Structures are given as structure tokens and as C-alpha cells.
Amino acid sequence: MDVTEILKNLNESQEQAVTSDNQHLLVLAGAGSGKTRVLVHRIAWKVQVENISPFGILAVTFTNKAAGEMRDRIETLLAQSLRGMWVGTFHGLAHRLLKMHWNDAKLPENFQILDSDDQLRLIKRVTKSLDLDDQKWPPRQSQWWINSQKDEGLRPDNIREDKDPYLSVMVKIYRSYEELCNRLGVIDFAELLLRALELWKNCPSVLAHYQNRFKHILIDEFQDTNSVQYQWLKTLSSSFSDVTAVGDDDQSIYGWRGAKVENILSFERDFKETKVVKLEQNYRSTSNILNAANAVIKRNADRLGKNLWTDLGEGEPIFLYSAFNENDEARYIVENLKSWIDQGNNRQDAAVLYRSNAQSRVIESALLQFDIPYRVYGGQRFFERLEIKNALAYMRLILNCHDDVAFERVVNIPPRGIGERTVDAVREHARNISISMWSAAKAMIVDKNLNTRSANALAAFLNLINEMSNTLEALPLSELAENSIEMSGLIEMHRREKGERGQSRVENLEELVGACKNFTPESIDTPVLAQFLDQVSLEAGERQANEDQDAVQLMTLHSAKGLEFPLVIMAGMEENLFPHKMSQNEPGRLEEERRLAYVGITRAMQKLYFTCAETRNLYGTDHFNPVSRFVRDVPKEFMKEVRLKNTVIRPTSFSTNSRISDSGDLTGFELGQRVGHHVYGEGVILNFEGNGPRARVHVSFEQVGTKILILASANLQSL
């Protein structure tokens, strides 16, 4: 056997991890230390050197994308196909299990997956049916609470209400929601995991089968596992299986959604004979960037402790620009992106990272103005869009007209005269005699217990679905989709919608047809339509399809995890924004914000910018936030503060309807002029605002930064 290829270009600790023959292995991999590489090579090592069949290997990742990449990389390395090896996300694997053992899991054979949107819809209904005021019991909050319980593995019966009125209402909602899901034959994402765990706990024979099969288990991003996932792992692994867990406690940023960093600590305790390997050499960033990252993360108390180092050299300092407002910040960002591109670099090698999605808007308009192509990641995903979900609901009804969730969604879309009252009546009837809404509607029309208008409208809908089923079911997937959006009237509805919005919805529907064309079914014994709908609910898909165009990347710090870019700009480095003000009061959450900063900084390979705005208009009001503590934690020696040059007039806004007034003419001062102030010292005039006695002036002072002063009372001296 040829091991040289597998061990080539691995450093000492990487090689240790790849070849370790301890039963269990915990790899603590710092940012950019080659963690995926180790995982890929370890699997290759097991297959090629230890002669383990891919059939006995289970690899778990956090995103579908990561799963695909891992399989590709191993197959390339080994130059062989790995059919039989299970690679996927926890949710994907759980789904696969439940599909195979639906009967043991007490599920209907064709159970559907609810996305969080559908889930919220059902919880709203539950809240209403329990006669609870949805102002006092916001469905969003109930949804969050229920999911947290499920992430902890808790059913309503496991929760001790202890006369706590809040808890007892929550448990009541949880219980009714569970009943509703069971009745509809649907399960949400958290349920997927919990059911899969319970399947194993309740069916020893099923568990034994998988314990026997998967004797080699590997898990990526271990710091992001929640309680149920950890229990799942513990249940699956038996005394004769080996487990490899890879993670970085400093990059745990999903605590707010149930992830437990402590799982890393528990691992050594629960899995005996664990070898721990630390990967501390970083191959990604210059030492200035890495030192900055280390300085920031050092201030966290609960760390396993790692010391990342690099031999890539010092590189450039980190640039800090304190902008006057968010428009000036955007302008500075775009100028620097432009010069990066003008120097011959790829646009896609530059990324702008921010704490919250709302920040992208200003940066986007600046990029548009300067004609720089960009791509925004995150936000709403393709298969979660309203128009797409409607189209999918029609396709679901073609496959199975008893799908109540789909039925309710589109029964009156486009509007066809079936209002809330009619739907209520149908739902009530369906519930009373335990049949689907489809059957209930049919029965009610025949029995004539509806007014003529509603009955006719409802009959028209039933006929439409029948006709669609008859004419479309046998067609290839893409034609089925194309005809569905046509026959249902969805595309016509959006064509008539005025404005850009309608147009983009039409385009999205057309893109759905394209997505259907590209879909490759996995098995031959399930209908292609069913496979497509299942896949779509498990991976919502990317926002835009034009992946190939070279574009600057915009995303939140969260979605940047796992990625790297030669140039990174971290925007909005201000207190209250980052760390977010919601996290300021709890030490635990503040530590998570700090880890988020660490993740952001360690994305950068060569060049890193911090930008902040002294005035930020958010939701229509001005905020004056001090610079983020994470910036202040970086020692000055690694940073270079960019100051305004007094010879250059900085426009404070890039937009055409700029409010730079000409009041300067009347005041004896002009933009860019050097002035002196008795308290703040010397500075440069950036902008005038307003007229008359209320006229204000924005001055960037060398010592204290930008201040907004009332011109009449500031008593500025021209210099």
C-alpha cells in the first residue's frame, strides 16, 4: 500500500491525528490549521491503510455543502468512489434513518419535514386554538422555547412545571403543537434528531444493526453539537467502535441555538482511551492577523487553551478606519475594494463581514454606485422564498393531495374566493372525523353544508389539483414544475404584481424550473418528485445561482465560519453592534461574541481592515457608539489607524441626493478646511448640516475623532 500520498505535506501533529490508532481521537484544531484536511486524510488512511470498508464509516458534518466537499476530497485523494460510506449532516442522516424505519419510529411512511416558517405557522394556530393572546405569548418565542427543549432532548412530560405559570403555558403549547404535528404527519428539524435518537433507544434491534455497521465514526465542528446530537453519538458508538471528533472551542458561535462547547470536555470523559491532538500551526494568516486574533480571544476565561502560530511572516498591519457615519464607512470600504481589484486581484478573494444582516444595505448601495459586482450570502434562501414555497406546495399536492400543510398554504393562492371562514370550517370538519382537509372539503361539497359561493370556489380548487395530478404526474420533473406554476396561476399572479418585486418572483419561479432540470435522483424506487421535495426541505439552497461570476462577498460573521479570504473587511466594529447590545449583560454571551470576533479575524489571510462609524443611523435614529472593545483589545503594534488627510475633502455621503449644504458660504468656513476648537483641538471640516441658527458642522478632530457641533456656538477658529 502506498501511504506516501496520504501523508504527503502533513505536519507532525496532523500526521499524528491522521494515523492515530487509539480507539478514540479528539482533534483540537485552531483556525486555519488544516482541520478538514486531517479529517479527509484520516478517512483515506482508514480505507487504504487499515483496509476498512467505506461501508463501515459514518462521517458527520454541519452543512450539506461541507458534506459534499468532504466526499469529493476523499474520492479525489483515493481516486476511488466511496459508495456505501455515509456522509452527511446530523439532520440528513436522521432523515435517512427515519425514512428507513418509519414504522419503528411511529411515523407515517410519507412524513413531511417542516421548515421553521411552517413551524411558526402551526404554532400560531396552536396559540389561537388554546385561546391564548398572541401578544402575551408571542408564537416566535414559543417556537424558540419548544426548539430549545427538543435540542435538550426534553418532551413535555420531562419538564417540571413546578407551579411556574410561564412554564406551564409553554408546556401546554408544546404539547398541543406535538399533537398537531402527529396528526398532520409532519416533523420539524429538532424533531428529526430527537426522533432518530428515540428510535435507537426504543428499538434495540435497529440500534444494534447500526452499531454493527458503523464502527468508525467521524464528526466535524464538534463544538457546535447540541445535547441531542451528543447523546445520539454516544448511543451509536459501542465498545467496539472508534470515534474521531474535530473541533475548536474558540470557534463555538452557535450557543444561542443549543450548541454545547462542553461536549468537547465531556468527550474525553465519556470516550475512554481518547488521544488528544492539538493543531496549532496556522497556514492561513500573517502573524499580524494571528496576533490580533490571539489577543482578542485571550480575554475569554473558559478556554481549553491553544497557541496558534504561523511562519508566514508579519505582513501588513491591520487597518482601522473610524468613519464619520455609515455612509462614509461604506465609501471607505468600497474605495479599498476598488483599489484591491485595480491591483489585479480577484473580487471573490475579498469579503466584507458584519455582525447583522441589516448592515449590508448601505454597503450594497455603495458597491452598486461604484459598479463593483458583489454577492450577498445569507438572508433568505431560495427554497424558503414565498413564491417558491407556494409552487412547492402545489407540487406536494400533486404527489399527495392529503398533505394538509400544503393544502392550507395554497388553497387560496392566487385568491380564488376561499376565505378564512371557509378554511376554518374545512379544518374543523377534517379534525372532527380525523380525515385530511382534502377529503373533508370533498365531503362538504357533496353534503352541501357550505354556502354555494364557497362550495363552488372550493370545488374549483379540488378540480384544479385533480387536473394537475392527472396531466402532470407522469411528466419529467422540470415539465411538471413548469406546468404547475402555469396551471395554478402562480406565475400569472406575480406577473400582474407591479414593481421589481413581482418581476424577481417570476424570475425565481423560472429558476425553480431550472433547479428541477438539474436535479439528479438518488434512488430508483422512490418517485423523483418525492425525492426532490425531500431534498429541498433538507437543504434550502443558495440564494443566487450565479455562483460563477467573480464578485466581492458580503456576509455575516456567522456565515463566514469555515471560509478564508485574502482580504477581509470587518465592518461595524462598534459597541452595541458588535458585541451586540443584546449580549452585553451576560458574560457567557459576551464570550460568544468574542469568539465571533476571533472567527472573523482568522478568516483573513493577507489583509484585514476594521471599520466603524462614529455616528450610525439605525432604524431611523442616530447612534453614537464607541469603537468595539474587540478593536481596543488588539495591541497598537499590529494596527495602523487610518486618518483623514486634511488636504482631501471627504464627502460624507456617496449618494446623489447628498445633503451637503452650501451653508459653508455663509459661515466663512468651507469643507476640508482646518479649524481649531478650544476643547477638542485641531481638525478638519467634513460637512455642514442645516441652515440658520441650527446649522451644525461635522469636524474630524485629530485627538478626539469626529464631533458634530452647533456652528453658532462652537466658536471655531480657521487655521
Next chain:
DNA sequence: AAGGCAAATGTTTTT
């Protein structure tokens, strides 16, 4: 039942 206007309401996100 549907469309229009005022009021409310804004972290992070994968599955």
C-alpha cells in the same frame, strides 16, 4: 373576501 392604509417592530442561522 379582498384590498388599502396605519401601526408595530426590528441579532446571529443551519437543518
Next chain:
DNA sequence: CATTTGCCTT
């Protein structure tokens, strides 16, 4: 500021 929700009218 911008978008979504809810109430009100036709």
C-alpha cells in the same frame, strides 16, 4: 429606514 403585520373599509 423599510418591511411586515393587523385592522379597517369596501
